[in-house]
Amino acid sequence: MSFDRLIEKIIKTQNPTVVGLDPRLEYIPEYIKAKKFQKYGKTFKGAAKAILTFNKKIIDEIYDIVPAIKPQAAYYEMYGWEGVKTLAKTIEYAKSMGMYVITDGKRNDIGATMEAYAAAHIGQTDIDGEMCEAFGADALTVNGYLGTDGISPLLEICRNADKGIFVLVKTSNKSSGELQDKLIGDKPVYGVMGDMCEQWGAGAMGKYGYSSVGAVVGATYPEQLAEMRKALPHTFFLVPGYGAQGGGAEGVSKGFDENGLGAIVNSSRAVMCAYKKEECDERDFAKAARREVIRMKEDIISYLPKISLE
């Protein structure tokens, strides 16, 4: 139920982080691209095949020490339907290796259309009586600007099919405050959105005290992260912005509870491009990714209590 499976994986790996797979072509080692471009040309197919190879090799090296991956849909859509096929294959592969998958799609719509997104990304599609899984992630990021009509279609899947959603509350970017920090009465917009997360999650509670409705709260705003952790005791946080965007481990620790739980911190570029920073052989990119995953984990847990429910 809800994020219980994710929480169990975090405890098992003692690692509250998620690796973002946002595979810009420039991140991918030349030898992989050269091989695929030779076979398929500089085409969407060539790019999509290169990305899939890259993703699988990263997953092979990290699946035993990281609980989850977070593919960002935009970086697959930019390679057309061939890229979207690679998104599906990446999710399938990560799940086969026992990882939890959060599709970062920030989807939003209402009623039947939101049901279609829910079916696509975390549910099943009914094809004239045959139930088929389109993308099959465990969780999806969503945007709550449209209100309850945009969230309720997801809640049934969360309850019945053991899935979760992360609603954008306070995002990590510089201009997030233009709307999100504006005051409604004495509460900022992000606080109002956070309260809605608690309400939406009330009927979909997991056994560890967190509901199926999580929130995205950026690492770049530690004060708000602390404030939201206190205000939203049943809402699990997905925390982007660590590392490349400037969020540090001490700030990130504000998003966690007294059991070292309640949040999962994302890192994308620093892991995918670790081989560039290390200046090692590009063929060692996946091993460099593993080293960065371990570095990040040690950095973050050094500010946390032991991750445990006992």
Next chain:
Amino acid sequence: MSFDRLIEKIIKTQNPTVVGLDPRLEYIPEYIKAKKFQKYGKTFKGAAKAILTFNKKIIDEIYDIVPAIKPQAAYYEMYGWEGVKTLAKTIEYAKSMGMYVITDGKRNDIGATMEAYAAAHIGQTDIDGEMCEAFGADALTVNGYLGTDGISPLLEICRNADKGIFVLVKTSNKSSGELQDKLIGDKPVYGVMGDMCEQWGAGAMGKYGYSSVGAVVGATYPEQLAEMRKALPHTFFLVPGYGAQGGGAEGVSKGFDENGLGAIVNSSRAVMCAYKKEECDERDFAKAARREVIRMKEDIISYLPKISLE
């Protein structure tokens, strides 16, 4: 530039409406589905092929009397990458018939990730020096909750490649007010978002007085539509909620300016399922769609001044 091409098509057809192609499988005539399922099974491929056939036949019957189509991404994603391939093929076909295409994806993210969505849907993708078009729509719906960081990556494409975006301002659904109607000082959230549309559009103005940054304002809230039309003189409106959701032609007319321009009204289900309402032979579904398009156009323009810039 901006929505100029759309405005010219609206004037030429004297029709300020757009047909939403949100092809739920249950909307598609049995004879089309039976043929594709026989060939490909009840699979994503079978469903995707049926949807493409359906869409093309609708486009064939309406391309000369409607300026634009609006495919809703969710209904393609629910059929996996095969469905997303049908989205790409539908856009390609509509453009080959001279139609303007608005992809309804409500995409949102920041920085490089939003650049990826922009490249995917209205721009081009750089594959190691080869520029390729992934989906190639003329405009994209977006969600502005993340602020300027989520919008600015789109503006360059809007300016240089003659494309547009529609930002969610006041959506048509019942619960849209939960956040959008809340007051920030004396202005509702949707008003603040509307003001941002005017600011974002200021550097990307078209020759008919409307910028590249449009807004989604629902037909179900005619008062807010009138209020926004007055407050946002350079912002072109995409108006969902006519018909099935309860918005009437008189209410919708509040979104237009004194030239009968400034807005385009969407109808999806009523057009796609016109053959069901008419109870005609399902093989006449596309001709029934054409009849509904004409009915809707006559209904809406009866409340407008003559559509003209002269």
